[in-house]
Amino acid sequence: MRIKKLLVLLLVVVMVGVVFVGCAPKEEEEPPTPSIKIGLVTDVGGRGDRSFNDSALRGLETWAGKVKYVKGGGYEPITDAEFDASIPEDLKDKNIHSLGVSAMVLESKDKKDYIPNIATLVEQEKCDLVIGVGFMLAGAIGESAVKYPDTKFMLIDAPPVDEEGNMIDPPNVVGYLFNEHECGFLVGAVAAYATESGKVGYIGGMPIPPVLRYEAGYLAGLKTIDPSIKIIGQYTGSFTEPALGKSAAESQISQGCDVLFHAAGATGNGMFQSICERGAPYWGIGVDVDMGLDPNLCPARTLTSSLKHVDYATYLAIKNIVDETFHSGLIIMTLKDGGVGYAPDHVADALTQDQIDKVEHLREMMIDGVFEVPTDPPDVDNWTPPTDF
């Protein structure tokens, strides 16, 4: 009895020992690190949100670094074919090529982590550029930029703010904003042509400025094509809960909507789930990235996606560091320079060629500055839509 126990104890000790000893000598050789190092701090959404954070990571890891993330950690190089496949149609002409930088990504588990994460990237990893993804990092990037004047920072979706919440413009921060209302307008126009019931739905995450711009553009697009279309909109209050998105979609569908657009991050995944379960004639419209390419959502019933090229903005910011052409300030990514757009997905199946031409014409008019789209949803009521398209 006693011996048996001793044996068990011995076995446990040996097993634990093996765990530690087995790996101790395997000090991995560091690959030769490229000269320029780019750090990125995600918001609490983190890697795998299929939208905003993943888009920024594509700009950094896939394009600028030409590597792919191995599930669980680490990078491996990708082939030229994979690299080309990762570039969306509307950016093919932008000459995106590998910049040979090395990436260091820190995810944040909590809002409190932003500043320590940035500090780790600046102090320990000596990154040349630190990217903060999302408006939630506005304060953290603002504070850190003042603390580390020798490091460059990039902030996506917001201007940096100081500890009192005042907007600041330090000489080492570049902020990228997007004209979400422009791509929202285009998917709104597509939705207006695609709907058969004359009712469309809108699911928002939280009413923060970028989401409000999406909504304003979407409403304006619908109004331009057909002012009689009824819009049922709703904010779920979350960017991370697909269940809420699903229940919102169910309720809108039960009220007669057949085309739904969401600007709600991962909450919107629930909308696609709901649409996939029903199939035709319901259409979903994706947000931020081309969700029609995502096999985990609902590629068969994704009408289009309003594209917001966070990946391209990230790539541009890194390119400016590599080319040593960094400028501080705010940069607004527009339809004109490829910062926003809409994805082709199933547009050709739902719309006639004539209708597609009209949407394309509206797109060109917007690029030429013939008309402007409102940025705040209440302004859409008093806004006069363009007529000759």
Added chain:
Amino acid sequence: MKDVFKRFFFGKREKYWWMNVLVPLVSILLAFIVGAIFIKITGRSPVVAYKLLFGASGLFPGPYWKSHFSEMLLSSSMYIATGLGFAIAAKGGLFNIGAEGHFIVGGITAAYLGYAKPFAGLPKFIHLPLIIVGVILAGGIWGAIAGYLKAKRGIHEVITTIMLNWIALYLIEAWLVIGPMKAAVETGISGTPYISLSAKLPKILPPTRLNISIIIILAVTFLIWYLFYKTTFGYEIRTMGHTLIFGMEAPKAAGINVERKTIQTMFIAGAVAALGGAFMVLGVLFQYPPIFEGGYGFDGIAVALIGQNEPLGVVLAGILIGALRTGATTVQLAHIPKTFPSIIEGFAVGFIALQMLIRYWLMKLVRGRKKSVQTEMGGGAK
């Protein structure tokens, strides 16, 4: 010395009082061992992982120690607050899942009192204590609602505290933060306005952002310990906890107003947990953001369980969890997911749940197998 330590530590007069310390330590150790096996299974090196984890945890001196140390204490103060919130209720026989709600109620109260006009102009030595009092009242009342429903209506506190968590969340995030308390659009800020300078917790270790939250929570912990072990009030609450399974008949028979004590216990629990939310807003975020997603309340349950619901134990467990979380982001440098320390935390709680078994083993080790273990533990009747 032994006597003092034993009384200060647990206030219990058991023969094997040190068992109460040893069991959590063994549980944590086991959790680390299992964690190592997990890292090994995924093909990474546990040595590197733990080196990074503890190197950046702030527990041990090393490079960048000062900033890690301050981050650790910042996190710990919040975990201790929510851990105490659970532990206080547990002492009175109540299972309080509401720390998350109390935390955000404390946070929104601190944000409001921090920026709202009549208060924002006050000098710091008036403004800050005023906010703390406001937070204690708001969190306490939120907690007392569950206590009232339990005492007067007999609704189980697990149900009410969970429901009150959601009520608090949606009141705040789906109404207050995007409605009446929203920052003006021109400022470009999402969430509430930023709090005024006079509302910020003073920093004590510049250039890091460590502030007095850790001192406040240690003082509160001492008060709670004093309350439980040095006052009649605390004795009565503990009596309720000990006789929970008998429907608290004994304290009732002894003339304790159980209903009133239940409400008071929940008030204190809510108030302390709410302090954690205030620390977050007054010391870290300086506003209430549009999406909070804290999770501190639920982690507080783990902290309290590891700390055996004892004030000092909660402090130590809070520091441990705070250290794990501080080191957590750094393990990503070794390409280990940030959630890994949560796995260790989960295992630690799991082993704590097995504490009777661990206690039994330890007892056997200590006493040999000659005597019946049951009687040693004082559990068996002879």
